[in-house]
Amino acid sequence: MPVKQVSGRVTLTHAKGSSVELLLYGATVISWKAGTITEPQSIERLFVSSKSAIDGSKPVRGGIPVIFPCFGPPSHPEHMKLAQHGFARNEVWKFDSIIMDNDEVVSVRLTLEPTAGITAKYDKPFHLAYIVALAEHQISTDLHVTNTSTSTAYPPDNLEFQALFHNYIRAPANDVLVFPLQSKSYFDKTEASEEARNKPKVETRAGVDVRQFTDSVYEDAGGKYEVTWPGGGVEITVRELKDVVVWNPQQVAGVKMGDMEDGGWERYVCVEPGHVRGFAKIEPGKTWIGQQVISVIHHERRINQL
Ligand SMILES: O=P(O)(O)OC[C@H]1O[C@@H](O)[C@H](O)[C@@H](O)[C@@H]1O
Numbered sequence: 001m002p003v004k005q006v007s008g009r010v011t012l013t014h015a016k017g018s019s020v021e022l023l024l025y026g027a028t029v030i031s032w033k034a035g036t037i038t039e040p041q042s043i044e045r046l047f048v049s050s051k052s053a054i055d056g057s058k059p060v061r062g063g064i065p066v067i068f069p070c071f072g073p074p075s076h077p078e079h080m081k082l083a084q085h086g087f088a089r090n091e092v093w094k095f096d097s098i099i100m101d102n103d104e105v106v107s108v109r110l111t112l113e114p115t116a117g118i119t120a121k122y123d124k125p126f127h128l129a130y131i132v133a134l135a136e137h138q139i140s141t142d143l144h145v146t147n148t149s150t151s152t153a154y155p156p157d158n159l160e161f162q163a164l165f166h167n168y169i170r171a172p173a174n175d176v177l178v179f180p181l182q183s184k185s186y187f188d189k190t191e192a193s194e195e196a197r198n199k200p201k202v203e204t205r206a207g208v209d210v211r212q213f214t215d216s217v218y219e220d221a222g223g224k225y226e227v228t229w230p231g232g233g234v235e236i237t238v239r240e241l242k243d244v245v246v247w248n249p250q251q252v253a254g255v256k257m258g259d260m261e262d263g264g265w266e267r268y269v270c271v272e273p274g275h276v277r278g279f280a281k282i283e284p285g286k287t288w289i290g291q292q293v294i295s296v297i298h299h300e301r302r303i304n305q306l
Helices: 116-121 251-253
Strands: 004-005 009-013 019-023 031-034 093-103 106-112 126-135 138-147 157-166 168-170 177-180 185-188 216-217 224-229 231-237 245-250 267-281 287-296
Touching: 004 093, 009 106, 019 126, 031 138, 031 168, 093 126, 138 157, 138 267, 157 287, 231 267, 267 287
Parallel strands: none
Antiparallel strands: 004 009, 009 019, 019 031, 093 106, 106 126, 126 138, 138 287, 157 267, 168 267, 177 224, 185 216, 216 245, 224 231, 231 287, 245 267
16 A cells, blocks of 8 residues: 555555655654665655654654744744744644555645644634655655635735745765855854844855754745755755755754754754745635655765865
8 A cells, every 4th residue: 555544644655665654743754765766775865863752742853844834933923822833843634635646656635724722822714735745766745825714804814924844854964065055145043143143144155064053044045955965965946935944953052952862963954945034925715835846866966066
């Protein structure tokens, strides 16, 4: 069976050997295994901390948590009762359906609607659908956000939100470079003062490394990224997700995270496409779709990139 659902966990298996596991809790992808053309044996492409809860008691420290409707601490007046990164990553989603099940693609849809618990802290009407699709060398995740308000009042009852895919890409962090962010403007969240955090910097590096504590929000970042290391890498392409966050806590911030395994920061880089500078806005009855496609890179790229 290419799609299995057991105890809150959904497994997708592709005819060519790749696979995905996701939890209904947070709709969090916790494993994506795929090979390359030259090395077809499937290997794990995502990082999950061995100290992470995966029992639904806390957001998963790894994989691909879904961030909605706010990124970081809430700043929008409608989000003020929410925790950092919103509620989508720690609510139990519903398994809706298998969308595709053929030799090319296996895909499923999960959904999340307001519950009493959500409404107590966030009273906007919404419907979320999350589609995870697995191909031989690729995973894609699509978040469909619908403003289900039926209000015809003026001004319109818009849904204003941020959304982001918090990808923990398994990689030797000290050898990683992220391209092409040179000359993009970014906000450096590692700065000590609020004033410095809110002042845009311009990226001067051809390839962005994370050898130091890095927490950078690139605005209007281009929508196509390569995360490479000697001998490997992934490419990420997006739709409607204008910004990208590059985050690695390194030891200095990593040791302060209770659910981070020792040295875990050496084994991943977070490259997180999202709409996180400002807010996406949808009118009543309308749907917004944010998508990413992550593909394995088959051949060494670093020789040309360096
Ligand atoms: O610990 P959390 O809530 O999962 O967040 C992890 C990190 O997520 C990143 O996306 C943020 O830019 C960081 O500032 C944050 O520390």
